[in-house]
Amino acid sequence: MVRKGPDFVTPIRRVLIALMALALLALFLFWRIDSPRAEQMRTALIDRIVPRFEWALVPVTRVSQMIAGFQSYARIYEQNQELRRELQRMTAWKEAAVQLEQENSKLLAQNNVRIDPALTSVTGVVMVDSGSAFRQSVLLNVGAQDGIVEGWATMDGLGLVGRISGVGLRTSRVVLLTDPSSRIPVIVQPTGERALLTGDNTPLPLLEFIETSDNVRPGDRVVTSGDGGVFPPNLLVGQVAQGSDGRMRLRTAADYGRLEFLRVLRSHPAEAVADSDAVIRPGRWNGPAGPQLPQSPVEAAEATDPLDPGTAP
Amino acid sequence: MMQLPSRDLVIGTGLFLLVTWLLLFMRLLPLSAGVTGWPGPDLGLALILAWMLRRPDQLGAPVIVLVVLIEDVLLMRPLGLWTAVVLIGSEAARVREPRWRDQPFMVEWLRVAVLIGLMMLGYRFVQVLAVLPVAALGQVILQFLATVAAYPLVVFAARWLVGLRRMGRGDGA
Numbered sequence: 001m002v003r004k005g006p007d008f009v010t011p012i013r014r015v016l017i018a019l020m021a022l023a024l025l026a027l028f029l030f031w032r033i034d035s036p037r038a039e040q041m042r043t044a045l046i047d048r049i050v051p052r053f054e055w056a057l058v059p060v061t062r063v064s065q066m067i068a069g070f071q072s073y074a075r076i077y078e079q080n081q082e083l084r085r086e087l088q089r090m091t092a093w094k095e096a097a098v099q100l101e102q103e104n105s106k107l108l109a110q111n112n113v114r115i116d117p118a119l120t121s122v123t124g125v126v127m128v129d130s131g132s133a134f135r136q137s138v139l140l141n142v143g144a145q146d147g148i149v150e151g152w153a154t155m156d157g158l159g160l161v162g163r164i165s166g167v168g169l170r171t172s173r174v175v176l177l178t179d180p181s182s183r184i185p186v187i188v189q190p191t192g193e194r195a196l197l198t199g200d201n202t203p204l205p206l207l208e209f210i211e212t213s214d215n216v217r218p219g220d221r222v223v224t225s226g227d228g229g230v231f232p233p234n235l236l237v238g239q240v241a242q243g244s245d246g247r248m249r250l251r252t253a254a255d256y257g258r259l260e261f262l263r264v265l266r267s268h269p270a271e272a273v274a275d276s277d278a279v280i281r282p283g284r285w286n287g288p289a290g291p292q293l294p295q296s297p298v299e300a301a302e303a304t305d306p307l308d309p310g311t312a313p
Numbered sequence: 314m315m316q317l318p319s320r321d322l323v324i325g326t327g328l329f330l331l332v333t334w335l336l337l338f339m340r341l342l343p344l345s346a347g348v349t350g351w352p353g354p355d356l357g358l359a360l361i362l363a364w365m366l367r368r369p370d371q372l373g374a375p376v377i378v379l380v381v382l383i384e385d386v387l388l389m390r391p392l393g394l395w396t397a398v399v400l401i402g403s404e405a406a407r408v409r410e411p412r413w414r415d416q417p418f419m420v421e422w423l424r425v426a427v428l429i430g431l432m433m434l435g436y437r438f439v440q441v442l443a444v445l446p447v448a449a450l451g452q453v454i455l456q457f458l459a460t461v462a463a464y465p466l467v468v469f470a471a472r473w474l475v476g477l478r479r480m481g482r483g484d485g486a
Binding site for chain 1: 338340341342352353355374375378382383386387388389390391392393394396397400401404439443445446448449452456
Protein backbone atom coordinates (compact mmCIF):
# COMPACT_ATOMS: atom_id res chain seq x y z
CA MET A 1 0.00 0.00 0.00
CA VAL A 2 1.42 3.36 -0.97
CA ARG A 3 1.55 5.90 1.79
CA LYS A 4 -0.21 9.15 0.88
CA GLY A 5 -0.83 11.86 3.43
CA PRO A 6 -1.86 10.92 6.97
CA ASP A 7 -2.25 7.19 7.59
CA PHE A 8 -5.68 6.39 9.01
CA VAL A 9 -5.62 2.67 8.50
CA THR A 10 -2.93 1.73 11.03
CA PRO A 11 -4.49 3.30 14.17
CA ILE A 12 -7.94 1.93 13.36
CA ARG A 13 -6.45 -1.47 12.74
CA ARG A 14 -4.66 -1.32 16.05
CA VAL A 15 -7.85 -0.43 17.89
CA LEU A 16 -9.67 -3.29 16.21
CA ILE A 17 -6.93 -5.76 17.16
CA ALA A 18 -6.99 -4.52 20.75
CA LEU A 19 -10.78 -4.90 20.82
CA MET A 20 -10.50 -8.43 19.50
CA ALA A 21 -7.90 -9.34 22.14
CA LEU A 22 -10.10 -7.84 24.84
CA ALA A 23 -13.10 -9.81 23.59
CA LEU A 24 -11.04 -13.00 23.74
CA LEU A 25 -9.89 -12.22 27.27
CA ALA A 26 -13.51 -11.54 28.20
CA LEU A 27 -14.39 -14.96 26.80
CA PHE A 28 -11.63 -16.45 28.94
CA LEU A 29 -12.94 -14.67 32.02
CA PHE A 30 -16.46 -15.90 31.26
CA TRP A 31 -15.07 -19.43 30.99
CA ARG A 32 -13.20 -19.00 34.26
CA ILE A 33 -16.15 -17.58 36.18
CA ASP A 34 -19.03 -19.62 34.80
CA SER A 35 -17.16 -22.74 33.86
CA PRO A 36 -20.13 -25.18 33.69
CA ARG A 37 -22.04 -22.97 31.27
CA ALA A 38 -18.99 -22.36 29.10
CA GLU A 39 -18.19 -26.06 29.08
CA GLN A 40 -21.76 -26.72 28.03
CA MET A 41 -21.31 -24.36 25.10
CA ARG A 42 -18.10 -26.18 24.24
CA THR A 43 -19.86 -29.54 24.38
CA ALA A 44 -22.64 -28.24 22.17
CA LEU A 45 -20.10 -27.01 19.63
CA ILE A 46 -18.21 -30.30 19.63
CA ASP A 47 -21.53 -32.07 19.29
CA ARG A 48 -22.08 -30.07 16.11
CA ILE A 49 -18.61 -30.22 14.63
CA VAL A 50 -17.23 -33.67 15.28
CA PRO A 51 -19.98 -35.93 13.90
CA ARG A 52 -19.76 -33.91 10.66
CA PHE A 53 -16.35 -35.26 9.77
CA GLU A 54 -16.77 -38.74 11.11
CA TRP A 55 -17.01 -39.99 7.52
CA ALA A 56 -13.45 -38.82 7.01
CA LEU A 57 -12.23 -40.21 10.32
CA VAL A 58 -13.38 -43.76 9.76
CA PRO A 59 -11.24 -44.73 6.72
CA VAL A 60 -8.09 -43.08 8.07
CA THR A 61 -8.49 -44.83 11.39
CA ARG A 62 -9.06 -48.17 9.66
CA VAL A 63 -5.93 -47.81 7.54
CA SER A 64 -3.81 -46.86 10.51
CA GLN A 65 -5.13 -49.82 12.45
CA MET A 66 -4.23 -52.08 9.54
CA ILE A 67 -0.70 -50.67 9.53
CA ALA A 68 -0.48 -51.26 13.26
CA GLY A 69 -1.65 -54.81 12.58
CA PHE A 70 1.14 -55.36 10.04
CA GLN A 71 3.69 -54.00 12.46
CA SER A 72 2.56 -56.50 15.01
CA TYR A 73 2.99 -59.29 12.40
CA ALA A 74 6.61 -58.26 12.10
CA ARG A 75 7.11 -58.84 15.78
CA ILE A 76 5.33 -62.15 15.77
CA TYR A 77 8.34 -64.27 16.65
CA GLU A 78 9.24 -62.16 19.67
CA GLN A 79 5.64 -62.18 20.73
CA ASN A 80 5.51 -65.92 20.46
CA GLN A 81 8.50 -66.29 22.75
CA GLU A 82 7.05 -63.80 25.13
CA LEU A 83 3.73 -65.59 25.17
CA ARG A 84 5.41 -68.91 25.91
CA ARG A 85 7.20 -67.46 28.87
CA GLU A 86 4.02 -65.84 30.06
CA LEU A 87 2.13 -69.07 29.62
CA GLN A 88 4.56 -70.84 31.91
CA ARG A 89 4.08 -68.20 34.53
CA MET A 90 0.33 -68.31 34.00
CA THR A 91 0.05 -72.03 34.69
CA ALA A 92 1.62 -71.38 38.06
CA TRP A 93 -0.78 -68.52 38.61
CA LYS A 94 -3.71 -70.60 37.51
CA GLU A 95 -3.00 -73.09 40.23
CA ALA A 96 -2.87 -70.27 42.74
CA ALA A 97 -6.04 -68.78 41.33
CA VAL A 98 -7.96 -72.02 41.64
CA GLN A 99 -6.95 -72.30 45.24
CA LEU A 100 -7.87 -68.69 45.87
CA GLU A 101 -11.20 -69.11 44.14
CA GLN A 102 -12.11 -71.98 46.41
CA GLU A 103 -11.15 -69.93 49.41
CA ASN A 104 -13.02 -66.95 48.05
CA SER A 105 -16.20 -68.85 47.43
CA LYS A 106 -16.14 -70.11 50.98
CA LEU A 107 -15.66 -66.64 52.34
CA LEU A 108 -18.37 -65.22 50.09
CA ALA A 109 -20.77 -67.87 51.25
CA GLN A 110 -19.97 -66.94 54.83
CA ASN A 111 -20.38 -63.27 54.25
CA ASN A 112 -23.20 -63.52 51.75
CA VAL A 113 -21.81 -60.49 49.90
CA ARG A 114 -22.89 -59.78 46.37
CA ILE A 115 -20.80 -57.49 44.22
CA ASP A 116 -22.58 -54.85 42.13
CA PRO A 117 -25.76 -56.76 41.41
CA ALA A 118 -27.34 -54.41 38.88
CA LEU A 119 -24.72 -52.49 36.95
CA THR A 120 -25.95 -52.26 33.39
CA SER A 121 -23.97 -50.47 30.75
CA VAL A 122 -24.17 -48.53 27.51
CA THR A 123 -21.50 -49.23 24.91
CA GLY A 124 -19.96 -46.39 22.94
CA VAL A 125 -17.34 -46.11 20.23
CA VAL A 126 -14.39 -43.77 20.60
CA MET A 127 -14.72 -41.12 17.91
CA VAL A 128 -11.83 -38.75 18.40
CA ASP A 129 -8.97 -38.22 20.76
CA SER A 130 -9.98 -34.82 22.03
CA GLY A 131 -7.18 -33.61 24.17
CA SER A 132 -4.26 -31.29 23.83
CA ALA A 133 -0.77 -32.17 24.97
CA PHE A 134 -1.86 -31.60 28.54
CA ARG A 135 -5.40 -32.97 28.60
CA GLN A 136 -6.17 -36.66 28.24
CA SER A 137 -9.65 -37.41 27.07
CA VAL A 138 -11.56 -39.16 24.31
CA LEU A 139 -14.93 -38.50 22.75
CA LEU A 140 -17.62 -41.21 22.65
CA ASN A 141 -20.46 -41.39 20.17
CA VAL A 142 -23.12 -41.75 22.85
CA GLY A 143 -24.65 -38.79 24.63
CA ALA A 144 -27.71 -37.45 26.36
CA GLN A 145 -29.89 -39.15 23.75
CA ASP A 146 -28.66 -42.48 25.06
CA GLY A 147 -29.22 -41.46 28.66
CA ILE A 148 -25.59 -40.81 29.54
CA VAL A 149 -25.22 -38.83 32.75
CA GLU A 150 -22.26 -36.78 33.88
CA GLY A 151 -19.94 -38.60 36.26
CA TRP A 152 -20.61 -42.18 35.21
CA ALA A 153 -17.72 -44.63 35.19
CA THR A 154 -16.36 -45.86 31.87
CA MET A 155 -14.58 -49.18 31.33
CA ASP A 156 -13.17 -51.13 28.47
CA GLY A 157 -13.41 -54.92 28.65
CA LEU A 158 -10.68 -55.10 31.27
CA GLY A 159 -10.74 -52.21 33.63
CA LEU A 160 -11.66 -48.65 34.45
CA VAL A 161 -10.85 -46.10 31.75
CA GLY A 162 -12.21 -42.86 33.14
CA ARG A 163 -15.17 -40.74 33.99
CA ILE A 164 -17.81 -39.05 31.85
CA SER A 165 -17.35 -35.30 31.95
CA GLY A 166 -19.30 -33.24 29.48
CA VAL A 167 -22.37 -34.73 27.82
CA GLY A 168 -23.68 -33.44 24.52
CA LEU A 169 -26.76 -34.66 22.75
CA ARG A 170 -24.90 -37.21 20.63
CA THR A 171 -21.40 -37.21 22.10
CA SER A 172 -19.83 -37.36 25.51
CA ARG A 173 -16.31 -36.85 26.74
CA VAL A 174 -14.42 -39.35 28.86
CA VAL A 175 -11.68 -37.89 31.04
CA LEU A 176 -9.03 -40.60 31.24
CA LEU A 177 -7.33 -41.64 34.47
CA THR A 178 -4.11 -40.11 33.16
CA ASP A 179 -5.61 -36.62 32.85
CA PRO A 180 -4.10 -34.15 35.34
CA SER A 181 -7.56 -33.34 36.70
CA SER A 182 -8.56 -36.95 37.36
CA ARG A 183 -8.86 -37.97 41.04
CA ILE A 184 -10.32 -41.33 41.94
CA PRO A 185 -10.55 -42.95 45.39
CA VAL A 186 -9.25 -46.51 45.23
CA ILE A 187 -8.48 -49.46 47.48
CA VAL A 188 -5.31 -51.50 47.15
CA GLN A 189 -6.00 -55.21 47.52
CA PRO A 190 -5.38 -57.37 49.48
CA THR A 191 -4.53 -55.09 52.41
CA GLY A 192 -7.44 -52.73 51.86
CA GLU A 193 -5.20 -49.68 51.98
CA ARG A 194 -7.05 -46.60 50.70
CA ALA A 195 -5.45 -44.19 48.27
CA LEU A 196 -6.28 -41.47 45.77
CA LEU A 197 -5.46 -42.17 42.14
CA THR A 198 -4.16 -38.94 40.66
CA GLY A 199 -3.51 -38.41 36.97
CA ASP A 200 -0.40 -36.42 36.12
CA ASN A 201 -0.22 -36.58 32.33
CA THR A 202 2.12 -39.58 32.35
CA PRO A 203 1.14 -43.11 31.29
CA LEU A 204 1.24 -44.31 34.90
CA PRO A 205 -0.97 -42.22 37.21
CA LEU A 206 0.13 -41.65 40.82
CA LEU A 207 -1.25 -43.30 43.95
CA GLU A 208 -1.37 -40.58 46.58
CA PHE A 209 -2.29 -40.36 50.26
CA ILE A 210 -1.34 -43.92 51.08
CA GLU A 211 -1.47 -44.22 54.84
CA THR A 212 0.98 -47.06 55.38
CA SER A 213 3.09 -47.39 52.31
CA ASP A 214 4.50 -50.69 53.61
CA ASN A 215 1.13 -52.22 52.84
CA VAL A 216 1.39 -51.43 49.15
CA ARG A 217 3.64 -53.49 46.92
CA PRO A 218 4.16 -53.42 43.15
CA GLY A 219 1.81 -55.91 41.55
CA ASP A 220 -1.04 -55.43 44.02
CA ARG A 221 -4.52 -55.18 42.53
CA VAL A 222 -6.22 -51.81 42.73
CA VAL A 223 -10.01 -51.42 42.64
CA THR A 224 -12.32 -48.44 43.05
CA SER A 225 -13.44 -47.84 46.61
CA GLY A 226 -16.74 -46.13 45.86
CA ASP A 227 -15.97 -43.39 48.38
CA GLY A 228 -17.76 -40.17 47.60
CA GLY A 229 -20.45 -42.02 45.72
CA VAL A 230 -19.23 -41.11 42.24
CA PHE A 231 -18.09 -44.55 41.17
CA PRO A 232 -19.48 -47.93 42.05
CA PRO A 233 -17.08 -49.86 44.28
CA ASN A 234 -14.95 -52.84 43.28
CA LEU A 235 -14.31 -51.96 39.65
CA LEU A 236 -10.87 -53.17 38.61
CA VAL A 237 -8.52 -50.25 37.95
CA GLY A 238 -5.11 -51.84 37.57
CA GLN A 239 -1.96 -52.94 39.32
CA VAL A 240 0.46 -51.07 41.52
CA ALA A 241 3.77 -50.34 39.85
CA GLN A 242 6.80 -48.53 41.21
CA GLY A 243 7.84 -45.51 39.17
CA SER A 244 11.45 -44.71 38.40
CA ASP A 245 11.25 -41.99 41.05
CA GLY A 246 10.31 -44.57 43.70
CA ARG A 247 6.72 -43.36 44.07
CA MET A 248 3.81 -45.75 43.86
CA ARG A 249 2.06 -45.56 40.53
CA LEU A 250 -0.65 -47.52 38.79
CA ARG A 251 -0.48 -49.60 35.64
CA THR A 252 -4.00 -49.47 34.26
CA ALA A 253 -5.78 -52.71 33.53
CA ALA A 254 -7.57 -50.98 30.68
CA ASP A 255 -5.63 -51.16 27.43
CA TYR A 256 -5.00 -47.46 26.79
CA GLY A 257 -3.22 -48.27 23.55
CA ARG A 258 -6.44 -49.46 21.96
CA LEU A 259 -9.40 -47.54 23.21
CA GLU A 260 -12.09 -48.48 20.77
CA PHE A 261 -15.29 -49.64 22.42
CA LEU A 262 -16.01 -48.37 25.90
CA ARG A 263 -18.72 -49.41 28.32
CA VAL A 264 -20.37 -46.63 30.28
CA LEU A 265 -21.69 -48.05 33.53
CA ARG A 266 -25.11 -46.86 34.58
CA SER A 267 -24.14 -46.12 38.14
CA HIS A 268 -26.38 -44.12 40.39
CA PRO A 269 -26.45 -40.36 39.82
CA ALA A 270 -23.87 -38.70 41.99
CA GLU A 271 -25.18 -36.33 44.61
CA ALA A 272 -22.78 -33.50 43.99
CA VAL A 273 -23.37 -33.56 40.28
CA ALA A 274 -27.14 -33.82 40.64
CA ASP A 275 -27.25 -30.58 42.55
CA SER A 276 -25.30 -28.32 40.25
CA ASP A 277 -26.79 -30.02 37.24
CA ALA A 278 -30.30 -29.18 38.35
CA VAL A 279 -29.28 -25.55 38.60
CA ILE A 280 -27.71 -25.41 35.17
CA ARG A 281 -30.36 -27.12 33.08
CA PRO A 282 -33.61 -27.65 34.89
CA GLY A 283 -35.62 -30.58 33.69
CA ARG A 284 -33.94 -31.20 30.38
CA TRP A 285 -33.31 -34.83 31.04
CA ASN A 286 -36.17 -36.89 29.74
CA GLY A 287 -34.23 -39.60 27.98
CA PRO A 288 -35.72 -43.07 28.11
CA ALA A 289 -32.70 -44.86 29.49
CA GLY A 290 -30.87 -44.71 32.76
CA PRO A 291 -31.78 -43.37 36.16
CA GLN A 292 -33.27 -39.90 36.25
CA LEU A 293 -31.70 -37.04 38.11
CA PRO A 294 -33.71 -35.86 41.08
CA GLN A 295 -35.04 -32.34 40.60
CA SER A 296 -34.20 -30.88 43.99
CA PRO A 297 -31.25 -31.44 46.31
CA VAL A 298 -33.69 -32.49 49.03
CA GLU A 299 -34.96 -35.32 46.88
CA ALA A 300 -31.40 -36.16 45.99
CA ALA A 301 -30.52 -36.45 49.64
CA GLU A 302 -33.59 -38.57 50.29
CA ALA A 303 -33.00 -40.78 47.32
CA THR A 304 -29.51 -41.81 48.37
CA ASP A 305 -28.71 -43.06 51.78
CA PRO A 306 -25.52 -41.31 52.94
CA LEU A 307 -24.53 -44.35 55.00
CA ASP A 308 -24.90 -46.73 52.09
CA PRO A 309 -21.52 -48.36 51.52
CA GLY A 310 -22.43 -49.16 47.96
CA THR A 311 -22.70 -52.92 48.29
CA ALA A 312 -25.99 -54.61 48.93
CA PRO A 313 -26.03 -56.41 52.26
CA MET B 314 -10.01 2.90 -1.10
CA MET B 315 -12.44 0.00 -0.69
CA GLN B 316 -11.75 -2.77 -3.10
CA LEU B 317 -12.51 -6.42 -3.48
CA PRO B 318 -10.02 -8.74 -1.79
CA SER B 319 -7.38 -9.69 -4.29
CA ARG B 320 -7.15 -13.16 -5.71
CA ASP B 321 -3.80 -13.66 -4.03
CA LEU B 322 -5.27 -12.91 -0.59
CA VAL B 323 -8.18 -15.28 -1.07
CA ILE B 324 -5.97 -18.12 -2.26
CA GLY B 325 -3.45 -17.55 0.53
CA THR B 326 -6.11 -17.49 3.24
CA GLY B 327 -7.78 -20.55 1.76
CA LEU B 328 -4.51 -22.46 1.73
CA PHE B 329 -3.78 -21.45 5.30
CA LEU B 330 -7.21 -22.59 6.47
CA LEU B 331 -6.82 -25.88 4.61
CA VAL B 332 -3.42 -26.62 6.12
CA THR B 333 -4.43 -25.75 9.69
CA TRP B 334 -7.59 -27.83 9.26
CA LEU B 335 -5.49 -30.78 8.16
CA LEU B 336 -3.17 -30.34 11.15
CA LEU B 337 -6.13 -30.24 13.53
CA PHE B 338 -7.64 -33.25 11.80
CA MET B 339 -4.45 -35.25 12.28
CA ARG B 340 -4.36 -34.19 15.91
CA LEU B 341 -7.95 -35.35 16.46
CA LEU B 342 -7.63 -38.76 14.82
CA PRO B 343 -8.02 -41.43 17.46
CA LEU B 344 -4.73 -43.04 16.44
CA SER B 345 -3.00 -42.57 19.72
CA ALA B 346 -6.08 -42.31 21.91
CA GLY B 347 -5.14 -42.77 25.52
CA VAL B 348 -1.42 -43.06 24.93
CA THR B 349 0.38 -40.39 26.88
CA GLY B 350 3.67 -39.66 25.20
CA TRP B 351 5.83 -36.57 25.12
CA PRO B 352 3.93 -33.40 24.38
CA GLY B 353 4.69 -32.88 20.71
CA PRO B 354 5.31 -29.59 18.94
CA ASP B 355 2.53 -27.09 18.48
CA LEU B 356 2.64 -27.21 14.68
CA GLY B 357 -0.27 -24.80 14.29
CA LEU B 358 1.59 -22.09 16.15
CA ALA B 359 4.79 -22.66 14.16
CA LEU B 360 2.80 -22.48 10.93
CA ILE B 361 1.07 -19.24 11.92
CA LEU B 362 4.38 -17.57 12.76
CA ALA B 363 6.11 -18.89 9.64
CA TRP B 364 3.26 -17.66 7.47
CA MET B 365 3.18 -14.32 9.26
CA LEU B 366 6.89 -13.73 8.66
CA ARG B 367 6.55 -14.56 4.96
CA ARG B 368 3.19 -13.41 3.70
CA PRO B 369 1.64 -11.16 6.39
CA ASP B 370 -0.65 -9.72 3.73
CA GLN B 371 -2.37 -13.09 3.30
CA LEU B 372 -3.08 -13.70 6.95
CA GLY B 373 -5.69 -11.46 8.53
CA ALA B 374 -6.01 -11.38 12.30
CA PRO B 375 -9.65 -12.65 12.21
CA VAL B 376 -8.49 -15.76 10.36
CA ILE B 377 -5.94 -16.53 13.07
CA VAL B 378 -8.51 -15.94 15.79
CA LEU B 379 -11.01 -18.22 14.08
CA VAL B 380 -8.51 -21.04 13.65
CA VAL B 381 -7.04 -20.94 17.15
CA LEU B 382 -10.46 -20.52 18.78
CA ILE B 383 -11.73 -23.66 17.09
CA GLU B 384 -8.57 -25.41 18.29
CA ASP B 385 -9.28 -24.15 21.81
CA VAL B 386 -12.80 -25.53 21.71
CA LEU B 387 -11.87 -28.93 20.33
CA LEU B 388 -8.71 -29.49 22.36
CA MET B 389 -10.27 -28.72 25.75
CA ARG B 390 -8.08 -25.73 26.47
CA PRO B 391 -9.32 -22.73 28.46
CA LEU B 392 -11.56 -20.87 26.00
CA GLY B 393 -10.08 -17.75 24.47
CA LEU B 394 -6.88 -17.42 26.47
CA TRP B 395 -4.43 -19.10 24.09
CA THR B 396 -6.25 -17.42 21.19
CA ALA B 397 -5.61 -14.01 22.73
CA VAL B 398 -1.96 -14.89 23.32
CA VAL B 399 -1.52 -16.08 19.73
CA LEU B 400 -3.28 -12.97 18.41
CA ILE B 401 -0.99 -10.67 20.38
CA GLY B 402 2.11 -12.68 19.46
CA SER B 403 1.28 -12.79 15.77
CA GLU B 404 0.52 -9.07 15.73
CA ALA B 405 3.89 -8.44 17.36
CA ALA B 406 5.47 -10.48 14.58
CA ARG B 407 3.48 -8.57 11.97
CA VAL B 408 4.72 -5.23 13.24
CA ARG B 409 8.34 -6.40 13.18
CA GLU B 410 8.12 -8.31 9.91
CA PRO B 411 9.45 -5.51 7.63
CA ARG B 412 12.50 -5.07 9.85
CA TRP B 413 13.21 -8.81 10.06
CA ARG B 414 12.70 -9.44 6.39
CA ASP B 415 16.23 -9.11 5.10
CA GLN B 416 18.01 -11.12 7.74
CA PRO B 417 19.29 -14.68 7.58
CA PHE B 418 17.13 -17.57 8.67
CA MET B 419 19.09 -18.30 11.85
CA VAL B 420 18.24 -14.86 13.20
CA GLU B 421 14.58 -15.32 12.35
CA TRP B 422 14.63 -18.70 14.08
CA LEU B 423 16.12 -17.23 17.25
CA ARG B 424 13.60 -14.43 17.25
CA VAL B 425 10.73 -16.82 16.73
CA ALA B 426 12.05 -18.98 19.59
CA VAL B 427 12.09 -15.97 21.90
CA LEU B 428 8.59 -14.98 20.76
CA ILE B 429 7.18 -18.48 21.33
CA GLY B 430 8.86 -18.59 24.73
CA LEU B 431 7.32 -15.27 25.71
CA MET B 432 3.89 -16.41 24.48
CA MET B 433 4.04 -19.62 26.51
CA LEU B 434 5.30 -17.69 29.53
CA GLY B 435 2.45 -15.19 29.23
CA TYR B 436 -0.07 -18.00 28.85
CA ARG B 437 1.28 -19.71 31.95
CA PHE B 438 1.36 -16.46 33.87
CA VAL B 439 -2.31 -15.75 33.21
CA GLN B 440 -3.16 -19.34 34.08
CA VAL B 441 -1.42 -18.98 37.44
CA LEU B 442 -3.10 -15.60 37.94
CA ALA B 443 -6.51 -17.13 37.30
CA VAL B 444 -5.74 -19.96 39.74
CA LEU B 445 -6.03 -22.56 37.00
CA PRO B 446 -4.19 -25.85 37.28
CA VAL B 447 -1.03 -25.48 35.19
CA ALA B 448 0.73 -28.23 33.30
CA ALA B 449 4.00 -29.55 34.68
CA LEU B 450 6.83 -27.15 33.90
CA GLY B 451 9.07 -29.85 32.44
CA GLN B 452 6.43 -30.85 29.92
CA VAL B 453 5.80 -27.24 28.89
CA ILE B 454 9.52 -26.75 28.35
CA LEU B 455 9.61 -29.92 26.27
CA GLN B 456 6.74 -28.62 24.17
CA PHE B 457 8.53 -25.31 23.72
CA LEU B 458 11.73 -27.04 22.59
CA ALA B 459 9.79 -29.32 20.25
CA THR B 460 7.94 -26.37 18.71
CA VAL B 461 11.15 -24.41 18.21
CA ALA B 462 12.85 -27.47 16.74
CA ALA B 463 9.92 -28.03 14.41
CA TYR B 464 9.92 -24.45 13.14
CA PRO B 465 12.51 -24.91 10.36
CA LEU B 466 10.76 -28.11 9.28
CA VAL B 467 7.44 -26.29 9.12
CA VAL B 468 9.05 -23.50 7.10
CA PHE B 469 10.61 -26.00 4.73
CA ALA B 470 7.43 -28.07 4.40
CA ALA B 471 5.33 -24.96 3.79
CA ARG B 472 7.78 -23.82 1.14
CA TRP B 473 7.85 -27.20 -0.53
CA LEU B 474 4.18 -28.19 -0.31
CA VAL B 475 2.33 -24.90 -0.36
CA GLY B 476 4.90 -22.72 -2.05
CA LEU B 477 5.11 -20.27 0.83
CA ARG B 478 7.88 -17.77 0.12
CA ARG B 479 8.78 -14.34 1.22
CA MET B 480 7.30 -11.50 -0.71
CA GLY B 481 9.66 -10.42 -3.43
CA ARG B 482 10.68 -6.82 -3.67
CA GLY B 483 8.53 -6.38 -6.72
CA ASP B 484 5.10 -7.67 -5.77
CA GLY B 485 4.91 -6.34 -2.20
CA ALA B 486 4.77 -2.70 -1.30
